Amino acid sequence: MADILAGEIERQSTGLQLVAAENFTSPAVLAVLGSPLANKYAEGYPGARHHGGCEIVDVAERTAAARAQRLFSASHANVQPHSGSSAVLATYAALLRPGDTVLAMGLPFGGHLTHGSPANFSGRWFDFVGYGVDPDTGLLDYAQVLALARARRPKAIVCGSISYPRHIDYAAFRDIADDVGAYLIADAAHPIGLVAGDAAPSPVPYADVVCATTHKVLRGPRGGMVLCGTELAERIDRAVFPFAQGGAQMHAIAAKAVAFGEAATPAFRGYAHQVVANARALAKALTAEGMVITTGGTDTHLLTADPTPLGSDAGTARGRLAAVAIVLDTCALPHGATRGLRLGTAAVTTQGMREPEMALIAALIGAVLRGECDVRQARAEVRELAAAHPPYPGGGEPA
Numbered sequence: 229m230a231d232i233l234a235g236e237i238e239r240q241s242t243g244l245q246l247v248a249a250e251n252f253t254s255p256a257v258l259a260v261l262g263s264p265l266a267n268k269y270a271e272g273y274p275g276a277r278h279h280g281g282c283e284i285v286d287v288a289e290r291t292a293a294a295r296a297q298r299l300f301s302a303s304h305a306n307v308q309p310h311s312g313s314s315a316v317l318a319t320y321a322a323l324l325r326p327g328d329t330v331l332a333m334g335l336p337f338g339g340h341l342t343h344g345s346p347a348n349f350s351g352r353w354f355d356f357v358g359y360g361v362d363p364d365t366g367l368l369d370y371a372q373v374l375a376l377a378r379a380r381r382p383k384a385i386v387c388g389s390i391s392y393p394r395h396i397d398y399a400a401f402r403d404i405a406d407d408v409g410a411y412l413i414a415d416a417a418h419p420i421g422l423v424a425g426d427a428a429p430s431p432v433p434y435a436d437v438v439c440a441t442t443h444k445v446l447r448g449p450r451g452g453m454v455l456c457g458t459e460l461a462e463r464i465d466r467a468v469f470p471f472a473q474g475g476a477q478m479h480a481i482a483a484k485a486v487a488f489g490e491a492a493t494p495a496f497r498g499y500a501h502q503v504v505a506n507a508r509a510l511a512k513a514l515t516a517e518g519m520v521i522t523t524g525g526t527d528t529h530l531l532t533a534d535p536t537p538l539g540s541d542a543g544t545a546r547g548r549l550a551a552v553a554i555v556l557d558t559c560a561l562p563h564g565a566t567r568g569l570r571l572g573t574a575a576v577t578t579q580g581m582r583e584p585e586m587a588l589i590a591a592l593i594g595a596v597l598r599g600e601c602d603v604r605q606a607r608a609e610v611r612e613l614a615a616a617h618p619p620y621p622g623g624g625e626p627a
């Protein structure tokens with residue numbers, strides 16, 4: 229395992245991590261995650277646990293919830309979900325009964341597995357109806373969402389995606405939900421970190437429930453959370469524990485408190501805005517290389533692109549880029565059959581890269597995909613760029 233740790237640290241710090249869901253947490257977050265808080269059993273909630281000895285970890289959970297409430301101006305925060313998927317499961321459990329109809333973005337357009345995949349609990353237990361995007365513009369088609377809502381009368385509408393690069397109009401979704409008397413659930417797993425840094429609109433004033441992850445742009449430990457108003461607080465809490473989960477992971481909850489504290493700083497605000505500026509710069513530079521960017525650009529930390537004009541399909545492109553340690557995902561594209569590439573700037577921005585580095589990365593991607601440069605040469609250039617921007621400059625010791 230020591231060799232594996234060393235190998236993974238080497239991989240993360242010598243390549244370019246463009247997986248849109250990833251980031252580099254701070255040394256303080258890592259320190260709390262790897263602390264003896266991991267030893268504590270804590271079923272239940274602060275002040276009402278099923279185990280003794282929870283006085284100290286209760287403070288950690290209260291702190292995490294209070295910081296989340298302040299950061300997102302939410303009346304209630306449940307910080308126990310082990311993951312984004314657990315947060316969604318608990319939200320459905322709080323609001324729905326098996327067999328209920330739910331309207332969410334279809335998986336071929338960027339819906340998450342928890343938005344009705346037949347391989348997931350959501351698709352087995354609920355009747356999901358999928359909305360799409362306009363095939364020409366790649367933009368959400370709110371008129372289509374309203375028409376589907378009126379035709380199918382869902383109990384809940386889910387907005388949120390794994391690959392939609394533009395801001396979501398939460399007020400428009402609220403109007404549609406009100407029109408048909410449905411709950412509005414925002415699955416803000418991806419943009420919640422931008423919301424924390426004031427670089428994207430917040431779903432909190434509009435959605436009945438907001439589910440999110442804490443490990444994407446938000447830069448905390450792997451985990452989830454649920455935000456809601458006071459009316460739904462008790463139902464959400466009971467849905468997280470004891471319905472969906474057992475003992476709370478106190479090391480992760482304490483690490484969430486650290487991340488929320490970090491996200492409330494002016495430095496994080498600057499970070500979130502730079503993440504978006506970098507994604508825009510990357511989209512522009514990849515367009516100049518010949519890629520077709522869905523919706524023509526991005527408002528967020530991620531973009532999706534069709535690489536076929538450069539001579540590779542998405543799967544081949546991902547493999548060729550992996551060979552030079554440029555790491556990214558393939559994803560569905562709105563106009564149907566072909567798959568595309570999904571790139572995000574959260575991790576490279578944490579490393580301190582800015583617009584000039586985005587131009588270099590796009591040029592490297594273009595050269596690799598067109599077969600214009602030798603793999604060894606490109607790998608060396610990636611290594612050099614990463615070495616100039618180490619993710620843990622002080623070697624990873626907490627500040």
Ligand SMILES: *Cc1c(COP(=O)(O)O)cnc(C)c1O
Pocket residue numbers: 249310311312313314316340342388389390415416417418441451452
């Ligand atoms: C990432 C993501 C999730 C799930 O998060 P996990 O922590 O991987 O379970 C749920 N919904 C959306 C929209 C996501 O992007």
